[in-house]
Amino acid sequence: MADASRQFHERIQQALDDPQIRANFRRAMDGLMHKRAAVFPDADELERLRDLGAAVRRNALARLPDLLERLEANCVRNGMQVHWAETVAQANAIVLDIVRRHGGKSVIKGKSMVSEEMELNHHLQAHGIEALESDLGEYIVQLAGETPSHIIMPAIHKNTRQIAELFVDKLDGVEFTADAEQLTAIARNLLRRKFYDADVGLSGVNFAIAETGTLVLVENEGNGRLTTTTPNVHIAVTGIEKVIETLEEVTPLLSLLPRSATGQAITTYVNLISGPRRPGERDGPREVHLVLLDNGRTASYADPETRTTLQCIRCGACMNHCPVYARIGGHAYGTVYPGPIGEILSPQLLGCDQAGALPGASTLCGACGEVCPVRIPIPKMLVRMRREAVNRDPASAFRDSGAQRRLGEAAIWKAWARIHATPGLYSLVTRTATAFKKLPVLGPLKAWSSVRTPPRTAGKTLHQRLAARERQS
């Protein structure tokens, strides 16, 4: 739909026009790139680790149906309840049902991008249930009534002063302080009580281990551990692609994820969740539910090329290193997953009508592919999804293929192909173009010339000059 594409361009322009956005992202991304580089000092070791991480993820996806069955069986054996959801509506209904069965009024949440995909907070609130984010960044974003602008650092678009102002504005009895530690303490004190009062804790999952039925959850604030242990019921929501086979395979992924994401050797907390409180145990939830969401992932899985998208471990390194993301920030994309991974994942999940313009917002510079810890060929996938966006293909696994095709543009490419596939025609066109020193500043050259002098054609083409040279010799 032309609307989604137009709105994307409008949001980009708004972001570019906002010096605060530009400055906040540039500073944050510079810091993250620097930290990542510092924690991977040995290039060879990094490449070996990436090979390993990619192999683990590829092998897991190669046997996805089998591993999911084993995951379910072993989680059930551990006393968890496993739920399958094909759509976000189903996933929301499952979560709501569990909360209601326990007469729940409030849900405390650890960070979960899948719950963002589900727009779970809205859904619960619409049914009279409070959903409170406990990850500091998510808490800030929720207070501001916004969405995350980064998958790891949801409030990265705000600087400390903006957060301080938000706290003064939204929280009772809070005095202005621009001290990050004091701001953290304010949020911590407010949230602490909520963990005990909440009926249900809801979290995401970083890795789900098939052979042991274990859910791995990494975090830095301890809120994940509180969310998954304090309330009586823990619901974990995750995409079906997060499964890996063995506990051993977590090791390379745990080495890669925090290093790639925030430049940490390891997160402050690594939670391995293997079921509810057992008889005789004094703490832990009495029920653990795992909700496995498809939401379009099966379509990605069906094609070996797009399946690589599902290798993602959600570290955010691709956005941290993306020169486009650094300039427009996460909100401009208008989707749950921003940046390079979002540009390839969103059209797969949402279809080309809604998200088909996203992969166009890349220079294909390859910085994302260079840092991806599991070697997703993101640049190649950007081209693939561009192809999906402009070619109507009934056999396509993705919704609305060809939705971004414009008649005018398609006609230009057709003409372009005709000229460049016909040497005689090409010769005529280039000789004519070089006859004018300056090309007319029309159409695409107008956009180009807004900040650059228009390109000047040479007096004679290379073809002409080398032909003349050959005649002379």
Next chain:
Amino acid sequence: MTEQGTARPRRVYLFGTCLIDLFFPDAGVDTVRLLEREGLEVIFPQGQTCCGQPAYNSGYHAEARAVARQQLGLFPGDDPVIVPSGSCASMLKHHYPDLFRGEPELAQARQLSARVYELTEFLVRVLDLRLDDLGPPQKVALHTNCHARREMGVAGDAERLLDRLAHVERVPFERQTECCGFGGTFAVKHAPISAAMVGDKVTAISAAAPDLLVGGDCGCLMNIGGALERGGSPIRVQHIASLLWERTDG
């Protein structure tokens, strides 16, 4: 990637690229001069047009294939194909096999891909080019194209060549490895982002105050050069082939 010490060929093909053809023919002619001075016969098939990358990157793969198909037959035999652009070289070398997957020309495309060299890669790794610098002292900033850096893996070769010029001082600038914002049709489709990127690039280069900005790709050079000129900067841009030739042509 090319192995060091590949046997020195007698003859090479030049794939000139469409941007050089129209806007920077000097870079093409200087490439020929450099190669001929090394005793190589350079063949420039006149039927060549464009590698097809603009359409390929825009998702119009049937159109890209039609154009690529026209190039495939022009470089028969086993002679290396030299491309004075990392981006076009990468299209020929790394993307043709994808573009022709499942097509009858796949074998031919692969046979061509295997012989493709980016210019600086060829000069350093195959010819081990020695340069007798006759030029005046000059401060040069080098911008390496992203495909040269990340797809061809040849970023070091242009640096090596500049370092072999005795009177050239290579000046670094901030965020040197970041994309300049060209991105082919990106510069037009996302003109505002592209403008922001090239603006930052120009600021970084200007702060380093080189006499000249060189690069191995005319897309980047058009982008950065056009923005430098629009901003009234005295810094000019030049393709590395022209710099190498000018400074060593006795």
